[in-house]
Amino acid sequence: xAIKLTDITDIIRSKNAGPYELTFDIMFKTDEWYERVAKAxxxxxxxxxxxxxxxVTDVLGIIDFVPAKAIKVTIRRPIAxxxxxxxxxxxxxxxxxxxxxxFAV
Amino acid sequence: xxxxxxxxxxxxAILGYGFPLASxxxxxxxxxxxxxxxxxxxxxxxxxxxxxxxxxxxxxxxRDLEIMIQGGKAQGIPVIVGSAGGSGADAHLDWCREIVAxxxxxxxxxxxxxxxxxxxxxxMLQEALNNxxxxxxxxxxxxxxxxxxxxxxxxxxMGAEPLMEALGIQPDVILAGxxxxxxxxxxxxxxxxxxxxxxxxLGKILECAAIASxxxxxxxxxFGTIGDDxxxxxxxxxxxxxxxxxxxxxxxxxxxxxxxLPGPGGDLDLTACQFVxxxxxxxxVSGTKFAPSKHYTVKLEGARPVGYRTVSIAxxxxxxxxxxxxxxxxxxxxxxxxxxxxxxLEYTLHFHIYGKNGVMAGxxxxxxxxxxxxxxxxxxxxxxxxxxxxxxxxxxRSTMLHYGYEGRRATAGNLAFPYSPSxxxxxxxxxxxxxxxxxxxxxxxxxxxxxxxxxG
Numbered sequence: 001x002a003i004k005l006t007d008i009t010d011i012i013r014s015k016n017a018g019p020y021e022l023t024f025d026i027m028f029k030t031d032e033w034y035e036r037v038a039k040a041x042x043x044x045x046x047x048x049x050x051x052x053x054x055x056v057t058d059v060l061g062i063i064d065f066v067p068a069k070a071i072k073v074t075i076r077r078p079i080a081x082x083x084x085x086x087x088x089x090x091x092x093x094x095x096x097x098x099x100x101x102x103f104a105v
Numbered sequence: 106x107x108x109x110x111x112x113x114x115x116x117x118a119i120l121g122y123g124f125p126l127a128s129x130x131x132x133x134x135x136x137x138x139x140x141x142x143x144x145x146x147x148x149x150x151x152x153x154x155x156x157x158x159x160x161x162x163x164x165x166x167x168r169d170l171e172i173m174i175q176g177g178k179a180q181g182i183p184v185i186v187g188s189a190g191g192s193g194a195d196a197h198l199d200w201c202r203e204i205v206a207x208x209x210x211x212x213x214x215x216x217x218x219x220x221x222x223x224x225x226x227x228x229m230l231q232e233a234l235n236n237x238x239x240x241x242x243x244x245x246x247x248x249x250x251x252x253x254x255x256x257x258x259x260x261x262x263m264g265a266e267p268l269m270e271a272l273g274i275q276p277d278v279i280l281a282g283x284x285x286x287x288x289x290x291x292x293x294x295x296x297x298x299x300x301x302x303x304x305x306x307l308g309k310i311l312e313c314a315a316i317a318s319x320x321x322x323x324x325x326x327x328f329g330t331i332g333d334d335x336x337x338x339x340x341x342x343x344x345x346x347x348x349x350x351x352x353x354x355x356x357x358x359x360x361x362x363x364x365x366l367p368g369p370g371g372d373l374d375l376t377a378c379q380f381v382x383x384x385x386x387x388x389x390v391s392g393t394k395f396a397p398s399k400h401y402t403v404k405l406e407g408a409r410p411v412g413y414r415t416v417s418i419a420x421x422x423x424x425x426x427x428x429x430x431x432x433x434x435x436x437x438x439x440x441x442x443x444x445x446x447x448x449x450l451e452y453t454l455h456f457h458i459y460g461k462n463g464v465m466a467g468x469x470x471x472x473x474x475x476x477x478x479x480x481x482x483x484x485x486x487x488x489x490x491x492x493x494x495x496x497x498x499x500x501x502r503s504t505m506l507h508y509g510y511e512g513r514r515a516t517a518g519n520l521a522f523p524y525s526p527s528x529x530x531x532x533x534x535x536x537x538x539x540x541x542x543x544x545x546x547x548x549x550x551x552x553x554x555x556x557x558x559x560x561g
Contacts, residue, residue: 011354015358015359016147016148016359017359017360017361018147018242018243018245018540019147019150019151019245019537019540020242020243020244020245020537020540021243021244021361023357023359023360023361025354025357025358027350027354027357051470052468052470053467053468053470054468060243060244060361061361061362063362063363063364065353065356065357065363065364067349067353067356067378067380068350068353068354068356068357068363069350070353070354070357070363072357072361072362072363074361074362076244077244078466078467078468079466079467080536080537081147081148081150081151081537082150082151082152082535082536082537083151083536083537084411084453084455084487084534084536085453085455085466086466087457087463087464087465087466088464088465089148089149089150090148090149093464093465094464094465094468096465097468097470
């Protein structure tokens, strides 16, 4: 069964974690969905690297955080916050590719 | 024996972001031991630290401080500001001090104020660099001596220790330079003997005030209480609630690992943390641990100037042009390069194309104009001085305006400008140049405390 990430989550957001990293928070609506997706390892390094067209080595971490029913993904920023050619100083608008995510669990 | 809970009022997420008076008064009515606010962030980017300018507005900061200081003075409790002036360099701290002096004078108050400096001198840092005591944090590049020299303001994030020292004289106000976000809330309970891990974790939540409640807000108050083996958070506006989810979710915010939160002198460990819904709007947290590091380490932040910026804002509604935006941009860049090739001009020229990849640039999965009936365009030139940036921006703008692309029908002009003048000077441009750790420091003496009396 194909599942849309937006159907089973309340929050999908991005933000700076310091000037050199971007961090994404994906918070699920229910414990059941959180556990199913976390257990199936849907949000993995290869998927994030593919979605953002970055090397897998730039995906710095994917952490499950039970108290918030959340999966947290952190990547290296291609350009540091506010550096020349950069487009999102706060990093708050880099989440959109996750909104379109559809997968099977 | 149960002792009295320690009570903290956090009026707002960042000094100058404001708060409803009713929430603040509800907080004061609970007889807090402390009013504290975090003033800073690196989020607004490198300019503010590098240029020594606050990202918050002076009038708005004065309004918040006026209410907080009068409230604190009336109840005989201190007001502590962390990362004063936004970035915590000397220029920011002095800016904040001047506002406090103005309030003292206008309100007829005599204020004992402790100022804690966090700006570091370059010779000391150069020596630390030579001794291998400065290392990059995460993906930051390693520090070169040239970079250190070019950096204007360098600050270190203080831990709770300098604030605990300053609390010794029982000041009315503490203005701390760059400080680890939680410590303006945590220093006083730690000094009073409450658990440092719980005090710091509470500070982590209170530093964004009502953002950790639902509906969240960056401009409303939160209240925290610390007991022997727990702390509690609750909003002061009846329209908001703290839920286990809103509080736990905030623990994720702006950090890469929610279980391990590194700070000056050690890591907060949240692996055994429990978030319990105590009442409809109050969450109780327990189980936080603190793992002190073997050697005391602080985070350094710095920014250096990279030139001056001029931008021009425009749009296009022409589908023939939109389809060819990439070759048009390339053609304009070539024309600019050719025109100034003998002028010995070092510049960068960026085109932000909204409707294609203006927001995500290289991370954009679909960098196409398909489906865009109009494009927003920002032409951005940076150069070693403002005049040169103006020149490059103006030339790129006029070239793009009349650029003859393939199949063009609209020969009167390619761009719609919303403004006259079309170009804007952005002033000095900075980039982050230090985001490093400084190892083996004395947590107190690195941050000198100065005591002054303001007003009276």
